[in-house]
Amino acid sequence: DAGVIQSPRHEVTEMGQEVTLRCKPISGHDYLFWYRQTMMRGLELLIYFNNNVPIDDSGMPEDRFSAKMPNASFSTLKIQPSEPRDSAVYFCASSFPGTGVYTEAFFGQGTRLTVV
């Protein structure tokens, strides 16, 4: 398996533009997470899905951020309009707890977003 795949790897955009980040989880994984990492705040959970349904979006910073998971193999995180303070590395992760309490969360390589 290729692991969690994120695209693009790098994105530079101007303030006010719409940005869409994409994620393909590992096949068979039923949990998908979006995290944001900055030097100041570390790794923060933005939202997570179970079986394509958003379970907790309390980490989404504001209405400019939205996430969707139209099917089991694809998710998007959209920022509209983007602002310089959104500059960060955005990670997508997936896991398959099955009947257990927890299994490992596998991360994608991240999208490094710079908003100028």
Added chain:
Amino acid sequence: RKEVEQDPGPFNVPEGATVAFNCTYSNSASQSFFWYRQDCRKEPKLLMSVYSSGNEDGRFTAQLNRASQYISLLIRDSKLSDSATYLCVVLRGGSARQLTFGSGTQLTVLP
């Protein structure tokens, strides 16, 4: 107060040294505990789970004290390749599957 707090670091140690990282968590209902490792400009990866009785994986030893809400990671005989950021991670209890990450402790092992 952050839900998961770690030593801020950075730790700079010589090769072969023993180094310990500490972590505290605030939610007493936290269910499971882990250490993740993140190399520079890479994604986090699971290093090891932390069990109540303590557990060891080669040169790495993890311990959990639920009463004090404290987690530790000990690295013995450190190698240059151990240089990374170590993230303390807590899984909330109940039906949630959210991992909460500490800010990480940066380790540099010097030759």
